[in-house]
Each structure stands twice: as C-alpha cells, then as structure tokens.
Amino acid sequence: xxxxxFYPVSYSDTLIAFPSRRRAASASKGQxxxxxxxxxxxxxxxxxxxxxxxxxxxxxxxxDPLQDLRESNDPxxxxxxxxxxxxxxxxxxxWERYWDWLSGVGGCFTGSCDLGVTINGIDVLNxxxxxxxxxxxxxxxxxxxxxxxxxxxxxxxxxxxxxxxxYAVTFSAFLFFSLPVFWAATLLKEYAAIQYNNWIAxxxxxxxxxxxxxxxxxxxxxxVLGGSARRRLVTxxxxxxxxxxxxxxxNALDWWRNPMFGIAGVLVVSAAAGVLxxxxxAGLRNRRALYAxxxxxxxxxxxxxxxxxxxxxxxxxxLLIGLFVVSLVVSVAIGAAWGGYAxxxxxxxxxxxxxITSIMVVADVLMAHWNSFLxxxxxxxxxxxxxxPNFNGEFWERVLDMGTQILLPTILLTLVSxxxxxxxxxxxxxxxxxxDYVRTARSKGLSEREVIVKHAFRNALIPITTIVxxxxxxxxxxxxxxxxxxxxxGMGALFQDGLRAVDPAPVMAFFxxxxxxxxxxxxxxxxxxxxxxxxxxx
Amino acid sequence: MSDIRNSNPGGxxxxxxxxxxxxxxxxxxxxxxxxxxxGEDKSYSQGQLVAxxxxxxxxxxxxxxxxxxxxxxxxxxxxxxxxxxxxxxxYTLQYDKIGDGAPTWEYPFGQDTGGKDYFALVMRGxxxxxxxxxxxxxxxxxxxxxxxxLAGFYRGWVESVLMRMTDVFIVIPLLAVAAVLGxxxxxxxxxxxxxxxxxxxxxxxxxxxxxxxLSLRERDFVLAARAVGTxxxxxxxxxxxxxxxxxxxxxATLSISTAILLETSLSFLGFGVQPPDTSLGTLISEYQAxxxxxxxxxxxxxxxxxxxxxxxxxxxxxxxxAFDPRQNRSKD
Numbered sequence: 111x112x113x114x115x116f117y118p119v120s121y122s123d124t125l126i127a128f129p130s131r132r133r134a135a136s137a138s139k140g141q142x143x144x145x146x147x148x149x150x151x152x153x154x155x156x157x158x159x160x161x162x163x164x165x166x167x168x169x170x171x172x173x174d175p176l177q178d179l180r181e182s183n184d185p186x187x188x189x190x191x192x193x194x195x196x197x198x199x200x201x202x203x204x205w206e207r208y209w210d211w212l213s214g215v216g217g218c219f220t221g222s223c224d225l226g227v228t229i230n231g232i233d234v235l236n237x238x239x240x241x242x243x244x245x246x247x248x249x250x251x252x253x254x255x256x257x258x259x260x261x262x263x264x265x266x267x268x269x270x271x272x273x274x275x276x277y278a279v280t281f282s283a284f285l286f287f288s289l290p291v292f293w294a295a296t297l298l299k300e301y302a303a304i305q306y307n308n309w310i311a312x313x314x315x316x317x318x319x320x321x322x323x324x325x326x327x328x329x330x331x332x333x334v335l336g337g338s339a340r341r342r343l344v345t346x347x348x349x350x351x352x353x354x355x356x357x358x359x360x361n362a363l364d365w366w367r368n369p370m371f372g373i374a375g376v377l378v379v380s381a382a383a384g385v386l387x388x389x390x391x392a393g394l395r396n397r398r399a400l401y402a403x404x405x406x407x408x409x410x411x412x413x414x415x416x417x418x419x420x421x422x423x424x425x426x427x428x429l430l431i432g433l434f435v436v437s438l439v440v441s442v443a444i445g446a447a448w449g450g451y452a453x454x455x456x457x458x459x460x461x462x463x464x465x466i467t468s469i470m471v472v473a474d475v476l477m478a479h480w481n482s483f484l485x486x487x488x489x490x491x492x493x494x495x496x497x498x499p500n501f502n503g504e505f506w507e508r509v510l511d512m513g514t515q516i517l518l519p520t521i522l523l524t525l526v527s528x529x530x531x532x533x534x535x536x537x538x539x540x541x542x543x544x545x546d547y548v549r550t551a552r553s554k555g556l557s558e559r560e561v562i563v564k565h566a567f568r569n570a571l572i573p574i575t576t577i578v579x580x581x582x583x584x585x586x587x588x589x590x591x592x593x594x595x596x597x598x599x600g601m602g603a604l605f606q607d608g609l610r611a612v613d614p615a616p617v618m619a620f621f622x623x624x625x626x627x628x629x630x631x632x633x634x635x636x637x638x639x640x641x642x643x644x645x646x647x648x
Numbered sequence: 649m650s651d652i653r654n655s656n657p658g659g660x661x662x663x664x665x666x667x668x669x670x671x672x673x674x675x676x677x678x679x680x681x682x683x684x685x686x687g688e689d690k691s692y693s694q695g696q697l698v699a700x701x702x703x704x705x706x707x708x709x710x711x712x713x714x715x716x717x718x719x720x721x722x723x724x725x726x727x728x729x730x731x732x733x734x735x736x737x738x739y740t741l742q743y744d745k746i747g748d749g750a751p752t753w754e755y756p757f758g759q760d761t762g763g764k765d766y767f768a769l770v771m772r773g774x775x776x777x778x779x780x781x782x783x784x785x786x787x788x789x790x791x792x793x794x795x796x797x798l799a800g801f802y803r804g805w806v807e808s809v810l811m812r813m814t815d816v817f818i819v820i821p822l823l824a825v826a827a828v829l830g831x832x833x834x835x836x837x838x839x840x841x842x843x844x845x846x847x848x849x850x851x852x853x854x855x856x857x858x859x860x861x862l863s864l865r866e867r868d869f870v871l872a873a874r875a876v877g878t879x880x881x882x883x884x885x886x887x888x889x890x891x892x893x894x895x896x897x898x899x900a901t902l903s904i905s906t907a908i909l910l911e912t913s914l915s916f917l918g919f920g921v922q923p924p925d926t927s928l929g930t931l932i933s934e935y936q937a938x939x940x941x942x943x944x945x946x947x948x949x950x951x952x953x954x955x956x957x958x959x960x961x962x963x964x965x966x967x968x969x970a971f972d973p974r975q976n977r978s979k980d
Contacts, residue, residue: 160816165825172832284965288957290909290929292916293950296936587821591913606917609827617828624821 150636154629165621166208166614175200175229175612197231198613211618225622226615228608237604238619245593245600246627249585252520256527257578263528264535264574265567266334268543275333279532286529291522291588295595298518299493307489313367315357324354368481371474373411380407380470384463391462392455393559399456402448406441406460410467413437414474421475424505437468476513479506490514494597519592526588527581534577538570545569572642579635583628698894701970708966715959718952722774725767739768751944758944760935770948773928776921777908778956780842784907787846789853789900796857797884797892801865811858818851826910827919838925845907845914853899860892894971901964905957912953928953 174180175198179191194200199207214224225234267276315323328350332342360366371379384403385394392399414421417433441464445457484490486503491514501511542548543566551565586601593602601620608616692700703709727733737743737755742763746752749759749766757767799810817825829844864870865888873883889896914920915929923930928949935945 154819157812157815157819160812161819164816165820165828168825168828168832172828284958284961285954288905288909288954288961290912290916290932290950290953290957292913292929292936293932293946293953296932296939296946297950300939583819583821587823590821590823590827591917594917605824605827609831609919617824620824621820624824625819628819 146640147633147636150633151629154632158625158629161625162212162618162621163208166211166618167204169609169614169617170204170207170612172609173612177612194229197227198229207614211614215622225619228616229611229613234615234619237616238601238623241599241601241604242623244598245586245589245602245623248516248519248523248592248598248600249582249589249627251516252523252527252585253578253582255520255524256531256581259524260528260531261535261574263532265539265562267532268536268539269562270334270336271540273333273336275336278333280536283529283533286525289526291526291591292595294525295518295522295592298522299595302521303491303493303518306491310366310484310490311488313364314361315366320354320357320361323357324350327353367484369477371470371477373415373474376414376467376470376474377407377411380410380463380467383466383470384459387462387466388459390559390563391459392452393557396450396452396455398448398450399445399452399459402445402456402460403463405448406444406463407467409440409444410437410464410471413440414471421471422478422506434468437464440464441467475506476510479504479510483507483510487511487514491517493518495599519589519596519598522592523585523588527585530581531574531578535570535574538573539566542566542570568642572639575635575638575642579631580628582631583624586624586627698970702966705966705969707962708969711959711962711966714955715963718774718955718959719778722771722778726771726775728775735768735771737765737768739764739772741765749942757948758942760945761938761942766945766948769926769931770928770952773926773931773949774952774956776838776925776927777911777929777953780838780845780911780921780927781904781908781956783839783842784845784849784911785900785904787843788850788903788907789896791847792850792853792899793857793889793896795850796854796859797861797889799854800858800861801880801884801888807858810854814851814854817848822848822910823913826914827917830914830919838921838927841911841914841920845910849903849906849910853896853903856895856899857892860895861888864888864891894967898964898968898971901960901967905960905964908953908957908960 176191176194179187179194184190199210202210211226214226217224223235225238227233228237263279267279270276328346328348331349332346335345336342337345381404384407385400388394388396388400388403394400420429421433438461441460442457444464445460446453448456448460450456483503483506486507487498487501490510492498495515497515498511501508503511545566548561548566551561556565589600590602590605592598593600594606601623604616605620608614608620723733725733725735726739743755743759743765745759745763746754749755749761749763751758755765755767757765757770760766760769795810795814799807825848826845829848830841833840833844861884870883870887873887878887911920912927912929912932915927916933918933921927921930931949932946935942935949939946
C-alpha cells in the first residue's frame, strides 16, 4: 500500500487478497471479470473451510462444556451429564464432530440446512436467522452512514490540508479510533439517551443553548468553506443568524415535540439537495443535468402528493420497497430523457436526487408521527434491546420505535468507522492529488470541481473500496461489544453465550454469518474495482 | 499490500519506499526525499533525518511525552512486584471512606464501593494493560515480519501456504478468535493472554511486509548480494528487512494501540484478564453499573485507555510521516 495509508482498520485488518493486476492479467481470456470472480469465490471458499476448522477446534477445546453440571449438587447430575454428552457428541473425536457440523452446513446447498443444536438442544438455524437480521440491520446502516460521512470528510480534509478544519477532523478521527467502544457506549447511554429523554419531555431549548449552538455551527461552516478572512466572517455570521432564527422558531412552534416538514419542506430541501448534487457531479454549467435534477424533485413531490394516503395508512414493507424501486427507475429515466452530451452524468445526478427525495418523503411521514409516538413512548430513546417489548402502534410508530432503538449503537459503530474511512480517504486523496495527471488536468484548464471529482477522487476511490469492504467484516466483530452493552439479541450474543458454554454450534453460526458476509463484501469490492479501474476489466 | 500499489495508476513505475530508510549495506538507494535540504551544509544520516522529522511533528512529540509520563507513573507509583512505589496506599487494602468516596486530595481518583484507593487500582490495571499491549506488539511484530518476509522472499509454494494461512486468520473476526483463545488462556495469567493475542494480531503486518519484500527482492542490491553468494537468511536480515524498517516500525506502533483496545474489550466481555489480575477493561466492566452513582469509578479507567491508545496512534502517525514524508509535501 502506498505512502501513509498503512493504517490498520480498527479491530481488524485487511482481508483475503486484493485483486492484483497480476492476477487480473492472467484471467484475461474469455470473460475476464466473470472468470476472475469465480476464481476468487473458489479461493475464498477454501479459506472459509480452513478457518471454520480452526475455529471449531479452538472452540471445542476452549473449556469444559460440562463444568456447570460438575459443580452442581443436582441429584440426577450424572444423568444430565450423560444426556449432554450424548447430545453434543462429546465422546466423539473433534474431527468427527467437525465433520458432522460441516455435513449439516453442506445440507444448505441441497435445501436442508442444519446448523446443529445448542447446549440446551435449541435449533441454531432458527436462532441465527433472528440474530442475523437484527445484527445485519445495525451493521448495514452504520456502514452506509460511515461511507458517506467518512469519504466526504476525507475529501474535504485532503482538499484543505493543514487547515484548522483538517487538524480538527484528524484529531477527532484519532480520538474515535482510540475510543474503547464499551466505555463510549455507556457514556452515550447517559448523555445521548437519558438526558435527551429528560429534555424531550419539555422540548424547549434555553436561549443560551441556542446562542452556543449557532456560534458553533457558524464557526464550523466557515472553517470548512474557508476563503479570505472577510468571506469567512460573512459565512460565519450568516450561519449564526440562520441557525439562531431557526432554533428560536422551532422553540416557538414546539417543533421538537411536534415536528413538521410538510410537502413544501420536502420540495425545498430536495431541490436544494438536487442543486448540490448537480454542482458536485456534473457542474452547474451543465444546465440539462440541473433541469433533470429539478424535474426529478418535482415529479417526486407530485408522486408523494398522490401516494400520501397509501403511505400514511399501514403500508407494508413490500409496498415501500416497491415504491422506492419505482422512484429510482423513474428518476434515472428522467436523467436519461434530459440526457444531452453527458447522459451518464445526468442519470447519476437524477438517481442520487431521487434517492434523497425518497428519504425526505419518508422523513416527512415519520415526523408527522413523532408526536403520537411520544404519546405511546414518552422516553423515546432506549438504551436496551432492538425493539421495545410489547410495543403496539401503527406501522410508522413501530418504524420510529425501531429507529430510536437502533440510534445509539449505530452512532457508536459509525463514529469508529468514520474515523478510519476519513483517514484512508484523506491519505488516498492526497496521494492522487500529488500525481502528475492531476497537475496536467489543472494545467489544461479544467475547473477545480472536475479535477477533484473526475481525476483525483475517482482514482482515490480504488483503495478506499477495499478498506470499506474489510471494515464491514470488522464491524460485525465490533458489534459483539456494541450488542453486549446495548442488550441486543444479535450475533454477538449468540457468539458470547456459545463461547461461555463451550458450545460450538452457535459460535460456528456466528462464524458462518461473518465469514460469508466478509466474502460477499470482498466480491462487491472486486466488482467495484472492475468498475473503477478499467485495466482490471481488460 | 503490493496489490493496491499495482492497481494504482502509477503502479508500474512505482518507486518503493526504500529510499527514505536505506540502511542497506550496499547503500544504493539514496532517494531524493532523503537528500539534505539545499542551503544546509551539514549532512545527516538516515536515522538522524527520521528523528528530525519525527521531533518536528508536534502531535507525536506531545503524545510521546504524555505516554512516557503515563508509563513512569503507572510503574513507579505502586511499584512492580516486590519493589515498592512512592504511592503510600495499597490497592488491596480497604480504607475508611471519605463521604461517598468521591475524589479528594487524599484519594485523587476517589475510592471504590469498598473503600479501596482507586488511584492504586487504576495504576495496577494500567500496568497490566501496558504490559499486555507491549508484549502483544512485540510478538505480533516478530511473527508478522517473519511470515511476511519468508512469503515475499521465497515466493512459490512457501508464499501460497503462508498467505493462505494468513487469509484463514483474517477471515475470522479478530475479536472472535481472540475471545476463543483468551478463554483458553484465561488461567495462564497475563503473559499467556499476551502470547495468544500476539498470535492472532500479526496478519496485517505480514501482508504489509510481504508486499514490501516483494518489491525489494527485485532490486539491484539484492541481485548483487546474490551474485556474490550471500545466503538467503543473510539477504533477508541484512539487505531486505532493514529497508522495510519504516513499515515495520509504524505497524508495530499501531499494533500496540490495537492490542490495548483488544485486551480491554476482551477483559470487559470476560474473556481476557481474569481475577485476581486486573486490567483497565475489567475495572470498567466491574464498575459500569456504578456510573449513575459513582461516575469517577467509570471515568478514570476509560480515560486511561483513551489516553494510551491516543498517544500511541499519534506516535504512529509521527513515525509514518518521519519515515515516509511524501504526503507532507503540499500540493504543487
């Protein structure tokens, strides 16, 4: 790896082989990418097999599964011990037990999965399905957030190298990946959950809080945007004024307990996002892209107007996903229709704008339900569990419940990943910004946006892809701790309980899910590589 | 990690980092970035250049001083083994509680629920965590360097076997395999724990060193050494590894911060340090319920972990800049 990018990913390291050019070149006959990917899957399967054997042997030898019974004074102790020995096949050799487990897993390919039973005879497959869904929900959300925030921060700090903003982000990044997660989790529980819950009962900001928040926002924004002293002052003052007025208005409207966004809000925010996306991806001088983005927003809002009754009254997940897919297709189609000389750019712009508009619509619906949600659950942010037990509410209130439960662990996992992603992106961007082709791009008169987005960022993305993929697997490991602190019944709990009882079946189930997730993410990274670096496709 | 480099746009004509840290006997590789700056008539050795760049990194320097203070205080205050320290209180004794045990001049870190002096307890935990972290750093660096160097130098089946082995370790989440091994080594005290943690954290260094060695072995000075009949082991230890020292040192530093977080996390989960030994992780685990009533029991060990890990990360960053200053050039 080049230059400064030899940072270890927290709790993890890099995984399986990168697609090197050597290998890519050797797979150049026929359909290179497909062949290449198949080979990678084959190699990964072998690695998984070896790792599963190692894990199994280590787990069964990590302690005595009969210990609790040996220490008990139960009169039928011997019978219980004999039963457990029989059930877990403790008299067989480790090899035989491993083979037994492996053939059970092998059954998954023929449609009859068998992941074994726990020490108490509970079917592990069932447990795994429940646990994996809650863990993957957590991990996926944090990964997505971390990619967006981390890469954005990394680019901004690379562009503004050695600015106050760069130093601040660098220091925070160091702070976050030096943070003991279990410790930070307890702090977050106290300050983000309990204090917020106390505050939301009233939902009013004190005037001095507003002044401080506005000052902070103004200071941050001027540091990010930079420029001359005069320009910084204007930026800071304008932000201060805007935030202060906004927060006072929120207070007056009791917005925090009764938030609203309204269809006009969706329109304004999505349009602003559309303009921003256009400015970043295609440049505002590409009018067709700009009009395409704005068309997408208008069509989205009109569609929201018509589908609102569908959305508000007990929709199903399937309907929501269907609507999302439809809106994505429609937005990309709008981009293609406006097209012009840079059709791909327009389609990318409208695609992203469409996703943002959809998110805004969902946010609007959720906000409309916040007040009634507070009525059902007066202390909204919980610190334990992935769902409030016996929670009865409408569809959107249930979604809000899940959201408030997932909030804290997500923040925590995201922070750590953002730290690594931003550092990697920064060093990768600095590396490319120093390349000759970037200087060439500048000297032939391209705009700074084009230099950064098209020449530097696209090339910087290649190493970042790898890191993101590896980090996903690392996050599942990190989730063990997060789940423990927040009392989630996920893969982490499955692993821990299994290991405490020297019970291989749940431990191996944990390994299977993490291993397969790691392999899949690497495959995605390979495909992304092929998309980003045409030399691999050749 | 040569693979990333290979897929970079400038991959083919990439200049390996040897130039900045060439202590090679043949000494062919005095690169441009290592040359003395114009206008200075004094010339510096590679080591001096690295040291100068390191000491100019203010964050790293501060971190080194802070970490030094932490280490000195942790080991001298309560003493090590039979050697007594300067702190008058013992971590095993229960003292009369002052009030609810909040920090006072008498007990700067407060007292725990039973009246024990929390400063002494935290210092003991810090000692254990530091010992484990540094041992893990040393073990994983040795193992990683060895495996990476062998794989990169010999290529062929040796490389295949060693790198597939590395992949096997990498595919298991680090925390998971560490927890399993930690549970196995639980009864063997902290050195046993340090050993098993060292045996699972070498993977990233092995890959880095392999990548570095892959590019170094093709260079002229290795060819020259081969031509005069130098043995493989001597080439590796005298010609190749000294040129990869930058990567190794930085990675070793950062593995210490990984180790301290890993150890405290494991101890927090109950798979790491077992009583009667203690570490910063077990202290947090023990007192996390006391957060609402006795927050100081919770704050101090966490802040110690944070301080140590932060310092180590900053030192690693400073070392990286010192060994490989290419990124520090502003855009030109």
